[in-house]
Amino acid sequence: xxxxxxxxxxxxxxxxxxxxxxxxxxxxxxxxxxxxxxxxxxxxxxxxxxxxxxxxxxxxxxxxxxxxxxxxxxxxxxxxxxxxxxxxxxxxxxxxxxxxxxxxxxxxxxxxxxxxxxxxxxxxxxxxxxxxxxxxxxxxxxxxxxxxxxxxxxxxxxxxxxxxxxxxxxxxxxxxxxxxxxxxxxxxxxxxxxxxxxxxxxxxxxxxxxxxxxxxxxxxxxxxxxxxxxxxxxxxxxxxxxxxxxxxxxxxxxxxxxxxxxxxxxxxxxxxxxxxxxxxxxxxxxxxxxxxxxxxxxxxxxxxxxxxxxxxxxxxxxxxxxxxxxxxxxxxxxxxxxxxxxxxxxxxx
Numbered sequence: 302x303x304x305x306x307x308x309x310x311x312x313x314x315x316x317x318x319x320x321x322x323x324x325x326x327x328x329x330x331x332x333x334x335x336x337x338x339x340x341x342x343x344x345x346x347x348x349x350x351x352x353x354x355x356x357x358x359x360x361x362x363x364x365x366x367x368x369x370x371x372x373x374x375x376x377x378x379x380x381x382x383x384x385x386x387x388x389x390x391x392x393x394x395x396x397x398x399x400x401x402x403x404x405x406x407x408x409x410x411x412x413x414x415x416x417x418x419x420x421x422x423x424x425x426x427x428x429x430x431x432x433x434x435x436x437x438x439x440x441x442x443x444x445x446x447x448x449x450x451x452x453x454x455x456x457x458x459x460x461x462x463x464x465x466x467x468x469x470x471x472x473x474x475x476x477x478x479x480x481x482x483x484x485x486x487x488x489x490x491x492x493x494x495x496x497x498x499x500x501x502x503x504x505x506x507x508x509x510x511x512x513x514x515x516x517x518x519x520x521x522x523x524x525x526x527x528x529x530x531x532x533x534x535x536x537x538x539x540x541x542x543x544x545x546x547x548x549x550x551x552x553x554x555x556x557x558x559x560x561x562x563x564x565x566x567x568x569x570x571x572x573x574x575x576x577x578x579x580x581x582x583x584x585x586x587x588x589x590x591x592x593x594x595x596x597x598x599x600x601x602x603x604x605x606x607x608x609x610x611x612x613x614x615x616x617x618x619x620x621x622x623x624x625x626x627x628x629x630x631x632x633x634x635x636x637x638x639x640x641x642x643x644x645x646x647x648x649x650x
Contacts, residue, residue, distance in 0.1 A: 335588035347598025349395035369586035416463035417577035426555035440495035447499035473516035564590035
């Protein structure tokens with residue numbers, strides 16, 4: 302059977318060890334170079350009621366997306382692209398929640414309990430106005446000095462979903478609580494970052510604990526996945542959702558506004574040739590932010606409807622006036638051809 306790993310994801314800690322801890326991350330070598338695709342853009346249209354968060358991608362069939370080549374995050378050269386195919390990214394919203402779907406071709410690989418030997422996906426969104434795609438926010442502070450004050454304005458919102466420890470048929474995220482009364486973070490983690498070395502789980506870390514900044518993302522794994530035949534060719538589907546606006550007060554979550562544009566990126570980890578991946582060894586859809594337009598479907602429809610009805614009324618009025626003008630000319634012509642009738646005073650009758 303064809304491979305369909307239908308899961309949902311939420312961006313996580315890119316190889317983080319332990320929740321709420323800062324992580325040792327990658328070090329780049331050489332000069333950074335970037336040539337982004339200027340045509341890359343995502344439209345999250347208003348399409349209520351067509352997508353269900355169930356791990357199945359059929360309901361996305363009529364939603365337009367964009368195909369991104371996947372290139373190494375630290376060395377985005379064309380000759381080093383992910384060979385199995387491109388990543389298709391789709392988004393929509395229903396006025397309350399925003400939904401995302403990522404589709405990637407690839408051989409089936411899975412090692413139960415080992416996230417680094419399974420495919421994983423992440424999303425990153427700009428929060429602070431100064432936050433750059435490169436260096437995950439771009440704050441120049443070190444792990445010993447970065448905090449919410451001296452890195453203010455460099456925040457990025459990150460979520461990551463790992464397959465290895467996830468249970469099929471289960472919905473993850475949404476601030477769910479596990480059997481021990483703690484927030485369930487297995488597989489799906491919501492984080493914020495100022496740079497690759499300064500990352501924390503939402504609601505914890507250097508900025509303090511706050512229940513309004515927890516994991517609002519939701520992700521689902523299909524019942525018969527991820528247990529399939531190793532090496533079998535197929536397609537991975539990652540599907541997930543999140544409220545457009547969250548209760549975050551600490552600038553840890555991206556806030557989506559209908560009618561405005563947000564900036565995002567997506568990453569894909571894959572154990573090439575069976576070798577486990579590590580935090581910085583991931584592919585990305587672009588070497589810079591990709592714009593995502595959160596479109597107001599109602600305003601577009603109303604505008605089109607009013608414009609259409611206005612045009613119809615104008616045409617009708619023009620036709621009516623033209624008919625009236627022609628009738629008046631015809632009547633005038635008849636009157637001019639009719640002999641005059643002598644006037645007889647009523648008192649002579």
